[in-house]
Structure formats: structure tokens, C-alpha cells
Amino acid sequence: xxxxxxxxxxxxxxxxxxxxxxxxxxxxxxxxxxxxxxxxxxxxxxxxxxxxxxxxxxxxxxxxxxxxxxxxxxxxxxxxxxxxxxxxxxxxxxxxxxxxxxxxxxxxxxxxxxxxxxxxxxxxxxxxxxxxxxxxxxxxxxxxxxxxxxxxxxxxxxxxxxxxxxxxxxxxxxxxxxxxxxxxxxxxxxxxxxxxxxxxxxxxxxxxxxxxxxxxxxxxxxxxxxxxxxxxxxxxxxxxxxxxxxxxxxxxxxxxxxxxxxxxxxxxxxxxxxxxxxxxxxxxxxxxxxxxxxxxxxxxxxxxxxxxxxxxxxxxxxxxxxxxxxxxxxxxxxxxxxxxxxxxxxxxxxxxxxxxxxxxxxxxxxxxxxxxxxxxxxxxxxxxxxxxxxxxxxx
Amino acid sequence: xxxxxxxxxxxxxxxxxxxxxxxxxxxxxxxxxxxxxxxxxxxxxxxxxxxxxxxxxxxxxxxxxxxxxxxxxxxxxxxxxxxxxxxxxxxxxxxxxxxxxxxxxxxxxxxxxxxxxxxxxxxxxxxxxxxxxxxxxxxxxxxxxxxxxxxxxxxxxxxxxxxxxxxxxxxxxxxxxxxxxxxxxxxxxxxxxxxxxxxxxxxxxxxxxxxxxxxxxxxxxxxxxxxxxxxxxxxxxxxxxxxxxxxxxxxxxxxxxxxxxxxxxxxxxxxxxxxxxxxxxxxxxxxxxxxxxx
Numbered sequence: 189x190x191x192x193x194x195x196x197x198x199x200x201x202x203x204x205x206x207x208x209x210x211x212x213x214x215x216x217x218x219x220x221x222x223x224x225x226x227x228x229x230x231x232x233x234x235x236x237x238x239x240x241x242x243x244x245x246x247x248x249x250x251x252x253x254x255x256x257x258x259x260x261x262x263x264x265x266x267x268x269x270x271x272x273x274x275x276x277x278x279x280x281x282x283x284x285x286x287x288x289x290x291x292x293x294x295x296x297x298x299x300x301x302x303x304x305x306x307x308x309x310x311x312x313x314x315x316x317x318x319x320x321x322x323x324x325x326x327x328x329x330x331x332x333x334x335x336x337x338x339x340x341x342x343x344x345x346x347x348x349x350x351x352x353x354x355x356x357x358x359x360x361x362x363x364x365x366x367x368x369x370x371x372x373x374x375x376x377x378x379x380x381x382x383x384x385x386x387x388x389x390x391x392x393x394x395x396x397x398x399x400x401x402x403x404x405x406x407x408x409x410x411x412x413x414x415x416x417x418x419x420x421x422x423x424x425x426x427x428x429x430x431x432x433x434x435x436x437x438x439x440x441x442x443x444x445x446x447x448x449x450x451x452x453x454x455x456x457x458x459x460x461x462x463x464x465x466x467x468x469x470x471x472x473x474x475x476x477x478x479x480x481x482x483x484x485x486x487x488x489x490x491x492x493x494x495x496x497x498x499x500x501x502x503x504x505x506x507x508x509x510x511x512x513x514x515x516x517x518x519x520x521x522x523x524x525x526x527x528x529x530x531x532x533x534x535x536x537x538x539x540x541x542x543x544x545x546x547x548x549x550x551x552x553x554x555x556x557x558x559x560x561x562x563x564x565x566x567x568x569x570x571x572x573x574x575x576x577x578x579x580x581x582x583x
Numbered sequence: 584x585x586x587x588x589x590x591x592x593x594x595x596x597x598x599x600x601x602x603x604x605x606x607x608x609x610x611x612x613x614x615x616x617x618x619x620x621x622x623x624x625x626x627x628x629x630x631x632x633x634x635x636x637x638x639x640x641x642x643x644x645x646x647x648x649x650x651x652x653x654x655x656x657x658x659x660x661x662x663x664x665x666x667x668x669x670x671x672x673x674x675x676x677x678x679x680x681x682x683x684x685x686x687x688x689x690x691x692x693x694x695x696x697x698x699x700x701x702x703x704x705x706x707x708x709x710x711x712x713x714x715x716x717x718x719x720x721x722x723x724x725x726x727x728x729x730x731x732x733x734x735x736x737x738x739x740x741x742x743x744x745x746x747x748x749x750x751x752x753x754x755x756x757x758x759x760x761x762x763x764x765x766x767x768x769x770x771x772x773x774x775x776x777x778x779x780x781x782x783x784x785x786x787x788x789x790x791x792x793x794x795x796x797x798x799x800x801x802x803x804x805x806x807x808x809x810x811x812x813x814x815x816x817x818x819x820x821x822x823x824x825x826x827x828x829x830x831x832x833x834x835x836x837x838x839x840x841x842x843x844x845x846x847x848x849x850x851x852x853x854x855x856x857x858x859x860x861x862x863x864x865x866x867x868x869x870x871x872x873x874x875x876x877x
Contacts, residue, residue, distance in 0.1 A: 300687055302767050302797045302835070305694045320841065337695035377686050379767075414660070414834060415686035444832045448824075459765060459832025460739025460794050463821040468862055470824045479825070481832040484740070512741040512748075514710070514724050515603075544724060544744065565745065566862050 189411045190243045194283045195425045196407035199376055200383075205368040206361065206403045208389070210285035212241070216266040222284040223262035231286035232390045232398050236262055240269050240279040243430050245318070250274045255287050280429055288405055289398070293385035294353060295319055298335070298369040300379055307335040307370055309345075311353040315385035341370040358388065361402040376422060377415030382408040434497055441493045443482055450475025451576050453498035453507040453536075455491070457482050457516045465510045468565055474573035477504045484515040491524025492531065499532055506537050506576035508568055513544030522550040526557045537575035541568040585714035585759045586734070586779040586786070587677055587705065588616070588653065592718045595620040595651035595675070597658055597666045599631045599638060604657035607681075607722050608632060611655070614719040620645040642673035653677045655711065655720050660684040663707060664693040671700040678770070679720055680706035687834070690768035697770060704770025708833070710740045710762035723747070723760060731756015732877045733870070734780035736773055737792035738765050738799075738833070742821060746792050746863045753867030755877065758786040765794070765833030773803035781811055788815040788875040790866055791857065795822030796836040796843040801851040808855030815873035817866050818857040820845045 191199070197207045211222040223236045240252030247253050252274050256262035262284070272279045293315030301308035311331045314322045322329055331352040335341040343363060350362035369381045383404045390398040416423055428436075438445030444459065448466075452474045456462035459481050466476040478501070482494050498504055511521050521542060529538075541562045542550040554561055560575075562568035594611065598604035599621025609632050612618040620639055621631045627640030639645040642654065654675045658666040663682040670678045678697065685707050697704045705712065711721010715728035727744055729751040737743040743762050750757060761776050763769055773791060780786045789811065793800035800820065807816060823845040825831050827838045838844050849859050858869040 300691075300767055302799065303772075303802065305691055305768050307688075307691065337691050374688055377688055379687065412686050412688070412834075413830075414684045415688070418661075418686075446826075446829050446831065448826065456741075458739060458741030459836060460737070460742030460792070460821045461745060463794060463825055463831050463836070464742055464745070464819075464863065466825070467821060467823045471861055476824060479829075479831055512744045514722060514741060514744060543748070544727075564864060566864055 189413055189416065189426060191409045191411065191425055192241045192243065192427065193239065193407055194241060196409035197404070199372055199409060200368070200404055200407055203368050203372045203375060205365055205372070206401065207407070208285055208288060208403055208405070210283050212281055213266065213284055214281045216263045216270060219266035219282060219284055220259045220263040223256060224259045226284065226286045227259065229286070230392065232289040232392050233287055235287035237285055237287040238262060238265050238269060239283045240272065240274060241281045241283055242274050242277040242279055243427065244275050244277055247274060252279060277430070288387060288403070289390040291388040291390060291400060293387045294355065295322070295384045296366065296369065296386045297380065297382035297384070298373045301334065304334055306337050307341070307373060309333045309335065309341060309349055309366060309369065311349050313354045315387065319384070335370050340374060341367050343367070355402070358402040365402065365404065376409070376419060377412045378409050379412050380408065380410040384408070434500055438497055441490065443480060443490065443494055443497065445497055446479040447501065448476050448478055450477045451503050451505050452572050453477045453501065453504040455480050455482060455494050455498060455507065455509045457484065457486060457511050461510065461512060465508065465565065465569070468569040469508065469572060472569040472573040474569070474576055477501055486516055486521065488520050488524035488527055491521050492528040495525065495528035495532065499534065499536065504536060505579035506572050507539070508572035509538065509540045510565060510568055511542045511544070513542065513546060516545065518542040518544060518546040518550030519553060522553040525559065526553065529557070537579065539568050539571040539575060541565065585717055586776070586783050587712045587759060587761060588718040588720045589714045590717050592617055592653045592720065593649065593651045594618045594653050594655060594720060595622060595642060595645045595649070597622045597642065597654055597656045597670065599623060599636065600626055601657055605631060607657065608636070608655070610725065611719050611721070614725040616718040616720060619649040620651050642669050642675065646673045646675065651675065653720060654679065656680040656682060658682060664689040667693045667704060668696045671697045671702040676702055678702060678704045679709065679711050680704060681709065681711060681722060683708040685766065687766065687768045690766065694768060694770050705761065706764040706769060708766045709764030709769070710743060712759055712761040714759045715757050721762070723762065727751055728760065729754070729756035731758065732785060732787040733757050733790060733875070734783065734786035734788070735760040735790040735792070736776040737762050738794050738835070739792060739821065742792060742863070746790060746819065746866055749864045750790065750867055755867050755870065758783065765835050767797065767835040772799045774799065774806050777803050777807055777811065787877055788870055789817070790870065791816070791818040791852070793818065793820045793848055794833070794836050795820070795825050795831065795838050795845050796833070798843065800848040804851040804855040804857065807857070812856060815870055815875035816857045817860060817869045817873060818852045819860045819863055819866060820848045820852070
């Protein structure tokens with residue numbers, strides 16, 4: 189589960205990391221009053237920043253991040269950003285905060301290293317740009333250190349990282365932030381904690397001259413979906429606007445469903461086989477409408493639920509069901525298909541392939557109910573594509 | 584010899600008194616696997632599978648009383664990493680964890696403990712392994728196999744069955760079929776299994792079934808290109824049509840930042856001498872084309 193910048197910053201702050209102040213606003217009027225408060229504090233540079241809160245990268249380039257020097261200007265900019273479409277996502281809220289006076293930008297992240305099976309810290313003195321770009325153009329500019337798999341990031345490891353990133357002048361803060369990233373990751377079961385940029389900024393001391401401070405200017409956190417169950421509070425951070433209704437319905441029904449653009453609905457047991465089924469539909473000249481894994485041991489009601497999800501997509505004009513029974517019993521799936529068809533509101537051609545556990549019983553049921561069946565996966569894909577073509581594209 | 588499981592396997596099932604654990608323990612035993620014990624804390628002294636298998640409170644007890652050397656874990660996600668570490672600590676050499684939905688960071692610690700004990704973990708979120716005609720440890724249906732000399736390794740469950748069935752239908756038997764699991768953090772990688780197959784005198788050809796996400800297929804390909812040059816080998820990669828940034832069911836099956844694509848894996852495998860199939864049903868034919876005569 190991806191978190192918005194503002195929520196990610198809240199988690200970092202809760203773990204004691206330095207994050208400049210911010211407020212979240214949903215209307216231009218809210219942005220105006222937040223800007224008034226921040227500007228009254230007299231930030232270095234005298235401006236506020238307004239940042240679109242969308243769960244996708246490239247906000248700045250899309251015009252979703254802007255500065256304002258007055259409450260009036262903040263209100264105007266907010267009215268432009270709110271409601272803006274960024275790569276298909278509508279901006280429904282913005283983050284407002286004092287615009288930082290940046291001295292230098294860095295990059296720091298904690299990720300899962302699958303190959304080493306450890307948490308990997310990646311740092312770079314080239315902040316503010318995507319790490320993938322740095323990795324491609326200046327791979328030597330990225331510093332890597334693995335956290336200890338049992339103890340986390342040890343102080344000496346954090347020091348090595350800080351010195352290698354050129355943060356010796358801010359050693360104490362850099363060590364605290366690097367360790368804080370790993371602490372945050374472990375505390376909330378995150379897959380990714382990314383600070384880009386981590387920045388040295390100028391902050392005004394009350395009545396004094398500006399001082400340099402190392403802070404987390406932006407934050408990105410992705411949570412491990414498998415661990416959400418033991419962090420009930422974090423479920424509240426899920427943005428209901430960012431999840432399509434069918435995705436939510438599927439998640440709550442225990443199905444894994446990902447909507448795609450094609451016309452052939454797919455229902456499969458097992459993730460690898462579901463991907464393969466999509467690939468073979470494409471190879472046979474069709475376009476899959478979805479990825480759908482009904483999981484192991486699915487019963488008839490789950491199958492019927494899956495069918496409703498597929499048919500809710502008006503573009504779907506053919507359905508391919510591919511089940512390799514292991515834990516899942518083929519006759520259960522067949523019963524679910526028969527039940528689903530009795531309930532469905534529109535008639536869509538369906539090709540069914542059921543092999544493995546109780547396939548013979550399933551075959552009898554499907555034959556009685558006059559389903560079109562297929563023996564091999566390739567055959568099933570070809571038949572589904574042919575059925576989709578003969579239906580044509582619905583208006 | 585076969586790899587990981589065989590006639591020398593002495594199996595303990597952790598979670599044998601649960602519904603899944605009991606069902607698959609019975610199926611493994613019916614296949615001919617030497618099932619010596621079950622473990623469920625608090626049920627020590629009872630028996631499972633109609634009195635056929637003694638149940639112990641701890642894995643240590645099971646090892647001491649029965650000489651178990653291999654464990655199969657059906658414990659729910661919240662307790663599974665602990666079950667893995669318990670098995671390693673009890674001296675179990677080969678640990679299969681079927682459980683899915685385990686938080687990734689829990690597995691980082693568990694994998695480290697397993698490594699420190701010199702044990703081997705397969706999974707989690709895997710279907711186990713079968714050495715046809717000898718032993719089956721896990722949930723792969725027993726009747727899809729045929730005895731032979733092709734080593735098969737896969738990240739998936741039902742897709743593995745599909746590929747095994749295709750091989751069996753074509754008359755190509757298997758030495759061992761291993762499912763390594765679809766999670767981001769797993770105990771045994773493709774590369775580890777290829778190294779085991781390379782050292783196995785009863786495996787003459789390789790089938791590798793990968794999918795999008797991570798770079799473990801690429802790592803295995805690089806090694807195979809150097810060390811398995813003369814071994815007939817074929818592969819299939821699932822997820823050519825998967826969109827970027829979406830987790831395709833398996834926690835580990837995601838293309839992120841342009842990495843982990845099917846194209847990258849296919850390219851690496853072909854460069855290493857694998858013939859890559861467009862469908863699982865093409866695997867047997869391609870293996871014959873690669874010179875396999877088994």
C-alpha cells in the first residue's frame with residue numbers, strides 16, 4: 189500500500205526524524221489560511237510551497253508543485269492544482285509548508301534487497317532526481333550499505349554511509365536519519381522508505397542568523413500488504429479515492445483483481461498461472477481485461493463473486509476460466525460458474541478449462557450446463573479470443 | 584540421488600493437526616514419503632492420521648524421538664517465521680514453508696537464523712518439492728509427475744503444475760520438481776536450486792519457470808551460462824502482459840522502476856543458452872530441440 193507524502197511524513201515524524209512543518213488542505217480557502225500561518229512565521233525566503241498529494245511520481249514536472257509568496261497567490265495556485273489530473277489521478281488534496289531554502293540535496297532510501305535478503309540503504313549526493321536515473325548515469329554516485337538482518341542499521345554502518353555521502357559536516361543528524369529510516373521500516377513493516385530529497389536547508393533561528401539543518405523534505409513510504417493486519421491504524425491511511433471500487437470489492441472478498449484495458453475477462457487460480465493465462469490470450473491475438481486470482485481452495489460463492497467482478501466491466505465480451513485444481517476442487521468451481529451464470533444480468537460467451545483435482549466431476553457438471561470447454565491452455569485462449577472477436581466491441 | 588527430498592527424507596509436519604496440514608501430510612504419506620512425526624504445541628502425545636503419526640509439542644522433541652531431518656510447515660503467517668526458526672534450531676536440515684502472506688521483514692530475520700544454523704529453507708509461499716517415485720513434500724498434486732531425469736524449478740504454484748503436466752504428457756519424467764515461492768524474501772533461490780541440480784547425477788536437463796519481479800532469474804541465468812553450458816535447458820517466464828507498478832498476486836511479482844520485466848528475464852535466459860517457451864505446453868518440444876534424449 190502506497191502512502192501519500194503527508195502520511196509518510198507523519199510516520200517519519202513519529203519515529204523522531206526531522207521533517208519541516210506542513211499542513212494538508214482540501215480547498216483553496218484552506219490553503220490560503222495555511223499559507224497565512226506559515227508566512228506569518230517569516231520563513232527564510234518568504235515563500236510557501238504547495239504540493240499535490242497523488243500516489244504517483246513526477247508531480248513537479250506535471251505542474252503539481254508550486255511556490256507562492258502571499259496568501260492571495262497561494263489561493264490562486266491551490267485552485268489550479270486542486271482538481272488537476274496528474275497521469276490519470278485527480279488531485280484532491282495538497283500539502284502546504286514553508287518553502288525550504290535549500291543549500292544541497294541528497295538522496296536516501298531503505299528498500300528490501302531480495303537477492304541479499306536484507307534491508308539495503310542507498311544514499312547519494314545527487315538528490316532531487318530519480319534514483320533510477322542516477323543508477324543509470326552515475327552508478328558510482330550511489331552508496332550502498334546493508335542493515336544487519338537481526339539488529340537493524342548499526343551506528344558504525346550509519347556513519348560509514350554518512351561519510352560516503354559527504355555528510356560528514358552533519359554527521360549526527362545523518363546517522364540519526366539513516367537509522368531512523370530502518371527503524372521506521374521495521375516499525376511499520378514498510379517495503380520502501382525513501383527521502384528524496386534529503387536536504388541541508390537554511391532555517392531562521394528566532395532573532396538570529398539562519399542556520400543549516402539536515403531535514404527530510406519529501407517522503408515516500410510503501411507498506412507491506414502482508415503486514416497490514418498487525419498495524420490496524422495504518423489501514424486508515426488507505427486513500428479510498430485512489431482505489432477503484434472493483435479493486436476494493438475484490439480485496440474484501442479475498443480475491444486478487446487488477447483491471448486492465450482489454451475485452452477478455454480471465455478467472456484463474458494461482459498468480460503465476462493467472463499471468464500466464466493473460467500472456468496466452470495476448471499471444472492468441474486478444475487483450476486480457478483483467479488479472480484475477482481466486483486463490484487456493486476457492487468455493488462456489490467466491491467463484492460467483494469473481495464472475496460478478498469480471499462482468500461489471502462493460503468492455504468484457506468473453507470470459508476465460510482456467511483452473512488447475514490442487515487445493516482447489518474443480519467441481520466446486522464448476523458449481524460456482526453455474527450459480528454465477530444463473531444470476532448474471534448479461535450474456536457473455538465463456539470458455540472453461542478445469543483440470544486437476546475433481547476435473548472429471550467438473551466436466552460432467554459443465555457438460556450438463558452446456559458450457560464451452562477446452563482441454564489445453566492454448567486451446568482455451570484461442571477459443572476465448574475467437575469468441576471475443578465474434579462478439580465485436582460493445583458500443 | 585534427486586535433490587532436497589528423496590528416500591532419505593524423514594519428514595516432520597509442523598501444524599499437522601490443522602486442516603491443511605493434516606490433508607497434505609496424508610497426501611505426502613500416501614505418495615510414499617517417510618512421514619515420521621507431526622508437531623503442534625500443546626498436542627504432544629497425541630497421534631495424527633488415524634494413529635499413524637506421533638505428534639510432539641516441539642520440533643526438538645520430534646527430532647530426538649524420530650530422527651526427522653526435513654520439515655514441512657503449514658503454520659499460519661503470524662507464527663510461521665517462528666516455526667521456521669524452531670525447525671532450524673532443532674537441527675532440521677531442509678525446511679519447507681508453504682504458508683503465504685508472511686510479512687517480508689519477518690522473513691529477513693528467519694532466513695538469517697536458518698543460515699546461521701547451516702540449514703536450508705525453501706519458501707515461504709511455495710508448493711514444496713517432489714522427487715517422483717521417491718518422496719513428495721508439500722502440496723504439488725502427486726499424480727501429475729512421472730519418474731525421469733529433468734530437474735524443474737519454479738516460483739509459482741499452479742503454473743508449476745501446468746508445466747509438470749505438460750512434461751509428463753510428453754513422456755518427459757522429472758528427477759525433482761521444486762517450487763521456491765513467490766515472495767520477495769525467500770530462503771532458496773533459482774540459483775541455489777540450479778547449483779543443486781548441477782551436482783545431481785540423476786538430473787540431465789533443466790526447466791526453469793520464472794515470472795516478473797526481482798532479478799533472481801537473471802542471476803540464475805548468468806551462472807547457468809557459465810556452469811551448465813552443455814545441459815539442455817528451457818524456461819518459461821510469466822507476466823509478459825503485466826503492467827508496471829502492479830503486484831500480480833504474488834507479493835514479489837511486480838515491475839518497479841522498469842526492473843523485473845519479462846523481457847529482461849527472457850533476454851538473460853536466452854543469452855545463457857536457455858530456450859524460452861511462449862507457452863508451458865512448448866517446454867517439452869523445446870527441450871527435445873535442445874538435445875535432450877531422456
